[in-house]
Amino acid sequence: MFIKFPKRSDCKESDVTPESLYLSRRTLLGASVAGLALGSLPRWASAAEAARYADVEAGNAPSWFAGKLPGTQWGAVTVKGEAITPYKDATHYNNFYEFGTDKGDPAQNAGSLKTEPWSVVVDGEVGKPGRYALEDFMKPYQLEERIYRLRCVEAWSMVIPWIGFPVSALLKQVEPTSKAKYIRFETLQDPKSMPGQRSGFALIDWPYVEGLRLDEAMNPLAILAVGMYGRELPNQNGAPLRLVVPWKYGFKSVKSIVRISLVEEQPKTTWQSIAADEYGFYANVNPTVDHPRWTQARERRLPSGLFSPNVRETQMFNGYSDEVASLYTGLDLRKNY
């Protein structure tokens, strides 16, 4: 992974905008846009959500997704005083190496990913293994909106409103055996639709794999997301199903998941396999443990300001210490980075 310095041309949205101002501006904008373009808004959106996400392009939501939205708990978890990253930035500045290594590649190339039909395999140390069509896989879960900070190990960050359900709810469904100590996630492997798997980035031994300790996966903040900004996930953000673990570096949040396994041993994860001295299994956001090639004490909140990057201090566990610090008592976070 490389650090990219922002170009002067990067668009602006100062992160110092007070939330009240930001929200009222969005509401105003939403009201006018919604008035003009109601027809193009997804039919499932309530008036409030329609106004809030009025600048978000309507997608082709699969019917199972639209059907689940009415029960969604909106704004279940939020980030106070920090503006939500504009949709345009969250969907055009991505890491998804299956579609190329430049930040613009996923938005450009991920259209080739076929997300319907989609199935998810659950296997390993579980009482209820199986292969599920995504619409069946999703049936037990109520969706929630979670507005989280996303901190990439490359030292940039965003604030993204996800729609998903807790990993703990999945674990309850599949019934891990007493041998299960870790959960392992695997991304689709399909060189036909994923140009990055054909040649591009030969360093990666596909498919992309990530994992969590079982108690980390049980933490209420860990979710599986199927949407963002009030609609289904765009392909470049990991449609149709991705992990989101907000207190860890972004590379833990594996996209386009096709297999979920409960395992005894710590899984061998993608970035750890490429460079174990730079990317660890834990990957907890930590301002006091630097990457060997750059500091993690600060980060650039995207999008950048007009004339300068929005630099801010990185927070321990990305600001989620109260919720997750107890998972790591007694663990040397310098060794277990």
Ligand SMILES: Nc1nc2c(c(=O)[nH]1)N[C@H]1C(S)=C(S)[C@@H](COP(=O)(O)O)O[C@H]1N2
């Ligand atoms: N399968 C897969 N998942 C992935 C990646 C990837 O290259 N392939 N990149 C990771 C990294 S480094 C980050 S920062 C986040 C970015 O998520 P976003 O593009 O939705 O912001 O996705 C993560 N999940």
Ligand SMILES: [Mo]
């Ligand atoms: Mo990342």
